[in-house]
Each structure stands twice: as structure tokens, then as C-alpha cells.
Amino acid sequence: MHSDMLEAAAASLSAAQAGDGAERATVLIGYGAADELTRFATDPRWSVHVPGHPVEVRDAVRRAVEQGVRTYVHLSGESNAEPHGLKEGFELVREGLGGVVLAVGATLDPVLRATEGFDLAVLYAATVRPFDEVALRTAVLAADHADVILVEPGLSGLSAQQVARTLIHVPHRLLALGHSDSLDEAGLARAVRDFLR
Template sequence: MTTTLSRTVEDQRQRFYRLLPDLLADDPRAVAVFAVVGLGHLDPAAVAPVRDRVIDVGIREQLLIGAAGGLALTGLRPIVHTFAPFLVERPFEQVKLDLGHQGVGAVLVSSGGSHDWPAGGETHMGRRDVALLDTLDGWTVHVPGHPDEAEALLRAALPGNDRVYLRLSAQSNAVARLATDGRMQVLRRGFGPTVIAVGPLADRVLEATADLDVTVLYATTVRPFDAATLRATLGEPDVVLVEPYLRDTSAAEVSRALRGTRHRVLGLGPGPAELRRYGTVDEHDAAHGLDVAGLRHAVTSFVRG
């Protein structure tokens, strides 16, 4: 596990579009499946040599997943891309049956995070995605916090045949903390509660808890959940989850990890209520308590009990 010093010059989605033609060229099994969204961001010259392995099914999200399942049955490795609610929520039955029930894999790459594009409204907000995938078996879920992490996790996922969800966001931490082994990284050690920061929320968590006696863990892979690191670094048996998707999504994972230990869990993240004013990303973060001030207030109140 290492920390690079490279600063973000492009967001995760932009990195994915730039990287995709090279991934297809390097791996003859790889095939990209789109439902219109994202195709216009690919460099035509870069994608030309592999154009026969870039498939657009049109605005048909159920077909998007169904086609991926069929391609996987032939031995190919589908990379499937669109906004999070179109990739997981709308075609959920196909995700369940055409991939899971058939026992085949794909790499689902979403964009938009939970509210990265507020102007798109509720139709383009994907805060429920990880919670939905939790109802299915056999999914690996990555939530990178930096474009370098997104690239490393995508490259590591391609050689397999399993089911992988890579959740991309326009938000980012200042530096990459590269890890592809599924383990959480220890960003700070303390004697008090443990705060688990997921993906692009790590920098805010570190700032919000700067003077608190807490352990801060950083997760870019949330499924499978790294129970071993949580148990190994646990001080007081109190855990704060800071997730960029539906709050409390991983609360059950923490409870399973600490089964037999009396503990408290506080889940922070976007709530289930629909915020009907489009606003800005920062305003949505603040409304959900995910800005530094909101995180500070919630964690401090929890620590003081």
C-alpha cells in the first residue's frame, strides 16, 4: 500500500474514457458496452483500432446488461458503462438474472456518484446502488477516491471472470492512496472510535476529525468488507461509517465484523429523502451532512456520546 503524490488533473470518469481504448487494445477478451451515455467522450482516433469491440445498444438499459451477460457467456469480458441509476437500478432484474443467475461476470463502471450532476435531477442520482447490489451474491464493489485509484482497480478487475462494480465520481481526494488488495488503509491511529472513510470522502473526514482521538480507516473496496482490518485496529468499539452512497449501507457489515462485541455504529451519507431543488454538488453535500462542518458536528456528537 502506497500513497502517490500526483495531484488530480482529470476526474475519474475522464480517466476511464481516456483509458478505455488502450484497455481494449491490450486485452482481446475485453469489450465495451454502452447505452449511448459516454460514447461522445471517447477519442474517435484512439478508439478506431478497436471499434469492433465498442458496442452501443441505444437507450436500452435492460438490453445493456442482457447483452453483457450474453457476451460473457461467449468468454468475453464486458466493460459496461452508464450513469449509476441506469446501470444498477433500472436494469436490476437483468443484473440479478443475466449476470448473477447465469453465473457470469462483467465489470460495471458507473459515473455520476450520488449527486455529481445535480442538474440531472433525481433520475440521474444513484445513491441506492451499493445497497441494491448488497441484495445479490458475489459482487466486488470498488469506490475509488482518485482517478489513479480508479485506473488501478479497473486494470486489476479486467483479467478475471467475476462480477465487479466500479463506482466513479467527479469528486476526488487530493492524492491517490493506491491499494488493489481489498484491504482498508490506516490513515490515522487513535485510541477512541474508528471512522471509516469511503472513496472521495477521505480528505474531508481527515479534516473534520483532525483534533479528535480517533482512528481513520480508508476504504476503496467495500465489498467484500474488510472486517479483519477493522477488528485489528479497533480502539473503543464505536464505528462511524462515512459513505458517499446511501447512509447505513455498510452498517450491517460492521455489525457482522464486530459480532460478539458490544459496539455502536453511526452511518453518515446521503439520506433516502429526495432533495427536489437541483442546487450544486456542494449544496447537496451540505444538505446530507457530508461537508466538513457537517461531518465534524456528527462525529463530535457521536464521540461525546
């Protein structure tokens, strides 16, 4: 486990206990358990954050307490080099026209390295529920091909239903990759290359 992620979670929870919204908010922190992430991601009563950097952990907890909502924050054993996703919704990290990669949490840095040289837009998600349909649809419609590659730290296809629902009126192809696929950067690059037209 990336100790900075755990330290950020502990510090932000301690600070949140003194906040005004602390009585209304429920914030659970989990790490590494794909089944736990799946359980909360399929329950519409919870918002789900998958931060990829310690700064994002603190931001997710702060927002949850301010908004007084049920929030699950999933920590992985990895961390991106830089924080992203500090605004609501998905963040466009790299522009491209050949398709769209949606990288969740700490998968961003490996995705950026593995897709270097591909003409792909890369979106980053630190929050997966609620799912940012507008950002995904906008990126897909701006691309030359409606090809979507979903890379998540949990089980493969955890957010595939959300992608399908978002693009229900857009003929598209989806490649869903997850931690369970055990792909290193070279394997991820091969999977992307094989998938693209």
C-alpha cells in the same frame, strides 16, 4: 462530475479491452446514483469499488480484468487529493485510540479535515465488496472504545450490516453517515463530536 475520474475510467476501460482477462471480466462504471451503488453493494455476486482518486479508478478496472470478476466501479463528483487504497483491503491512514472512522472513496479528505484533533483511527476503503473484515476488526480491537463511524458516498448505512457482521462478538456503537445526510465538514465534525463518548 470530476472530469479526471471520468477520463481515468474511459482510459482504463479502453486498455482493459485488449487485456487477457477482458473476455471473462464484467466491469460496469456508474456515477452519482446512490440507488445503483446500493443495488450492486447488496448483490454478493459483484465486487464493488468506490475509488476516491483517478489512479484508484485505473487500479480497480485493471484488477477486475486481471481477476476476471464482475465489478461495479462507482464514481462520485469529488476526488481526494492523493490516491490511497491501492492494495487489497482497507488502509490505515491515521492512527488513533478513541474509535475508528471508516471513510469510503472521496469522503476521505473531508473526513480527515473534519476529524482533525480527534483521537480517531481513520481507515480508508476504495473497495467495499468484498468487505475487509480483518482490517476493521483489528482497528476496533486496538482502540480504547469500540465506536465506529462509517462515512460513505451513498446512502447512510449502506455498509452498516457488514460492520455489524464483522463485529458481531464485539460490543460496539455505530454512527452511519452518507451522502444523503448532506453534511459538510463542519456538520460531519459536529456529528462525530456528538457521537463520541
